[in-house]
Amino acid sequence: MQFMLLFSRQGKLRLQKWYVPLSDKEKKKITRELVQTVLARKPKMCSFLEWRDLKIVYKRYASLYFCCAIEDQDNELITLEIIHRYVELLDKYFGSVCELDIIFNFEKAYFILDEFLLGGEVQETSKKNVLKAIEQADLLQEGGAEAEGERESLKQTPY
């Protein structure tokens, strides 16, 4: 995987993880172009995009778009499942995750991502193991995720 972006329906970036070295300028350009292209697509359209020489695989959960860039020979369907597994992990960790959880605790979202994908490859597919690793590191952490306003679960409403 080359990179992963999470952005809202308003086009606001919520999370970005780059697995290939790119300059900040390139990153910004790519993000801008991709957010535009993905947001312009209709709901019934296919979850894959050809973009330059990359394949973009995206999926919408509630108001949040998850978007991964893979190479042409990679498997698009399994990438969709990577996204889904990540959402499942977030859901389990935050307990019915919503966009606000990710906004206000984005560093946790990054920690979970790093336990699941490392250097662009799937590191651990067992849900139990990933969460065990996170909890181990969290042990010393005080307090939990704070609940904010109305929560809209991502997982309950997959698009």
Added chain:
Amino acid sequence: MSDIVEKTLTALPGLFLQNQSVGGPAGVKASFSSRLGGLVRGITALTSKHEEEKLIQQELSNLKATVSAPTTTLKMMKECMVRLIYCEMLGYDASFGYIHAIKLAQQGNLLEKRVGYLAVSLFLHESHELLLLLVNTVVKDLQSTNLVEVCMALTIVSQIFPREMIPAVLPLIEDKLQHSKEIIRRKAVLALYKFHLIAPNQVQHIHIKFRKALCDRDVGVMAASLHIYFRMIKENSSGYKDLTGSFVTILKQVVGGKLPVDFNYHSVPAPWLQIQLLRILGLLGKDDQRTSELMYDVLDESLRRAELNHNVTYAILFECVHTVYSIYPKSELLEKAAKCIGKFVLSPKINLKYLGLKALTYVIQQDPTLALQHQMTIIECLDHPDPIIKRETLELLYRITNAQNITVIVQKMLEYLHQSKEEYIIVNLVGKIADVLVLNTVDTYAPDNAWFIQTMNAVFSVGGDVMHPDIPNNFLRLLAEGFDDETEDQQLRLYAVQSYLTLLDVENVFYPQKFLQVMSWVLGEYSYLLDKDTPEEVLTKLYKLLMNDSVSSETKAWLIAAVTKLTPQAHSSNIVERLIQEFTISLDTCMRQHAFELKHLRENLELMKSLLPVDKSCEDMVVDASLSFLDGFVAEELSQGAAPYKPHHQRQEEKLSQEKVLNFEPYGLSFSSSGFTGRQSPAGISLGSDLSGNSAETGLKETNSLKLEGIKKLWGKEGYLPKKEGKTGDETEALPVPQESIIMENVDQTITKKDQCQVLTQSKEEKEKQLLASSLFVGLGSESTINLLGKADTVSHKFRRKSKVKETKSGETSSAHNITCSYFSSSSNATYEDDYYLDTLQDREDKELNKFSLNSELLDSESLTELPSVEKLSNCKLSSPSLFTDNNMEGFHPSQPTAPSVANETSLASSLLEETSEHMHSDLVEVCHNETISMSSYKIWKDDCLLMVWSVSNKSGLELKSANLEIAPAEYFKITEQPGCCLPVIEAESIKTFQYNVQMEKPFTDGNLTGFINYQMMDTHSVQLEFSVNLSLLDFIRPLKISTENFGKLWLSFANDVKQNVKVSESQAALSSALKTLQQKLRLHVVEIIGNEGLLACQLLPSIPCLLHFRVHGDVLALWFRSSCSSLPDYLLYQCQKVMEGS
């Protein structure tokens, strides 16, 4: 729904605004935890981009003050980091905080460290200089007893780590492979995977440990090791064939549900693992029947098991299909895979449909009938509202283009092209259209002139200036070279001219510059074909364009060239005169020059006509390169006392020698790489000749002849390569014909039946679709299958490009080749190698020596060489074990399977060894074999190159035809064929050899050279065998014989150095023994020994020098390498350590 989120966010800005005024280090600690929340809310409350920017800039300046204040606690720092990350994500620069992120990772407690590491991984990239500051922290954390700290360190290493610092952590990470916790082992494997990606040669020595990881009892660790294996097998599949069994077993266990339930995903066992294994198997089984046979069962099972209707099973199925079509085909599996593709294509789910099209595109060349089966779906997809589906369909159609459906397919492509705006898509699609329109193939499918030119016009107008420059070039070449039929050609050209003139008549249309250039060339060359339009009219149009400001100056140069060509044909030339007037005062110097040239040429119309002949663009010009027509002029000048001409290098030398006279302190000689060879070759210093006691004369002859080969090869490569490719392509394509046509007949029948049933109920729309289908898939029917493969003449192949062009080209190269030979005035040497082949052949029977005499001969030659251990070293230690373990040099052992082949091999080896006895060489090693042939190879370490010799022995009683050896282009190597490499026939029970010169392009430790040999048996059945040979850096290292004085000068002139202390055993501690090891195993030349220090020198072929200074202190050897090449010292050091440890 997100509106709700939005509302929630806007409702809360008040909180933040209260906090905002509290900045700086004295800020209230308690509010720190919610500061991010405040920031987020504050941003959401704003309405304009401008306000957001203001707010964030303020936030950043607050943060800047906070992070640099000495009173800021680490806890506050952690909070600041989070906000900095947030600001960066919004696109603002927070680089002032990078150094603090590193500090936080270094000094913080666990939680702070974690955020510090995260910030580093998000802020920095691999080559960021600040990253070096993190190395110490990582090393410390790797040694920590706290598991969480070790995990964090491994996580950061797997994401970003400076390449040059890998040696600092590598041993620590290797240790972690034995750690008792699986999570640590898993992360260590992934860290090594990262290293393999960025610096493969640094982790080469731990390949054996990867195997251990593959066998790890923990599934996660094993799965992680597959990432490394996938990469390595992708780079070199032949080295890992022995692991096929293991991968198959693992996959069987996974598919059979033997893994812990934890790894299930929606009740499918470890889908990620399955897919990774399938991909690896696909790579291993490619073009390899024996390996493929091992996996048929498990693939069958995978296809069978994946029946659950869930996305993830489709993902596995897709990968399965891909693998089945990648490996050596098995009809049952192909049938099942084809059914699977059907499931995808016919699925109502759009994602699956897309993948179905992708799979079809992949398999269509092997099995065009599949396209027929799904033709109606394909037609539907062609008008799909989703452009991505449309595009994939076009990609599919592009693969099945033939003479009959080209018009429809190209039309569809153009339609799509007109709608798309993205440059990448346009370039890509234009390239494809141009591709199907002949430009890259010998035959064209274009049905007629008008269509062809008009389509190309569309391509040029849309593709414009973004398209690949080859497209206009190829198009023009095609027009100029023409096809078989001369009148056809003229008509095509005439049509082009007419069409362009019409286009230029349209007012206020702007064409892309490339298109204008094409037009101007065609008009310049072929306007003479017009009857009525006099050249004047064309000239007027060109003039109009020239005066147009929107035309670029490059295009103007093309235009004026066209004008120049047309000028001698024109009767009156008012326009030309006006043009000359206009441009002789132009500010553009280039245009001015063209105008002046034209002006002067016009004064001598006869000369101009002979200079610019009509329709001769394809004729070769004879140029008098020696400028003999100037002889008279030169003689006259000389007689009047002019100084004789001196070539540039001569003047340079004289200047240099003059400088030397004037200087009291002599400068050092310049030691450029060319300087080295220049100094070396005339002296005839060659290791082989020196050591074997031959006279210096043979040494000289060697160097000469070898140099010559180097030059010849350059031509040879260009001249012969394209021919060969064509041939192999034909052979492989021709094979599957009969099988396919049978299937296709069946399909055709079913389709026609279907058609008949449907005729009555068809609506008008459907009829249209049917019509489209028949026009699209027309070429794929049974009778035209052959046609698809490019062989039949049944359809009207209007254009067939002249084959003559190619011939003349190769003729040219060969003659050029002759010229070079004679230029070097040693053509006798050039045939040296050929003669030697002849000798080998003639002497073969005489020399059917038995192994005993050969052995003795081998011993002789060994005793002659200075460094007998080198060959053993490279064979035993550096070659990849899987390839050579059993066959090592055992051509001479009685255990060889067939007696005649032994005799042959030995005779071959002996005859070759005789010839090369003055060079060192490795043992004969079998690289591949089947029942018919056996192929062996060995290396000859010549003074100026590495010569790889592959010898093919035909064990069968039959003659083999068109034997052909091809070496795959390798990243690090430059390979050039020696003469006499393509063999039309290998007689029964005989041996032939192929020789290749190998040069190392850039230094590295070792790598594989792969290739294949193919040949045809009597029954025209073509066979292909793959092989691979391991080459090490040491194969390219030669001693560099220089004096101590020169050593000193060179030493100072080199900028790249590497120092390292190596511990050695007691026995080696003595200087002399260390020296001996270096001299023998690394082929270093000992320049001088002073006390406990030694100076050695070597060069990487062709001429990159590397110097070594070393000193012995007790049991420590201080090595210091310097070279003009930046990476060479590192690699040599690595080799040096290896031999020191090894001995």
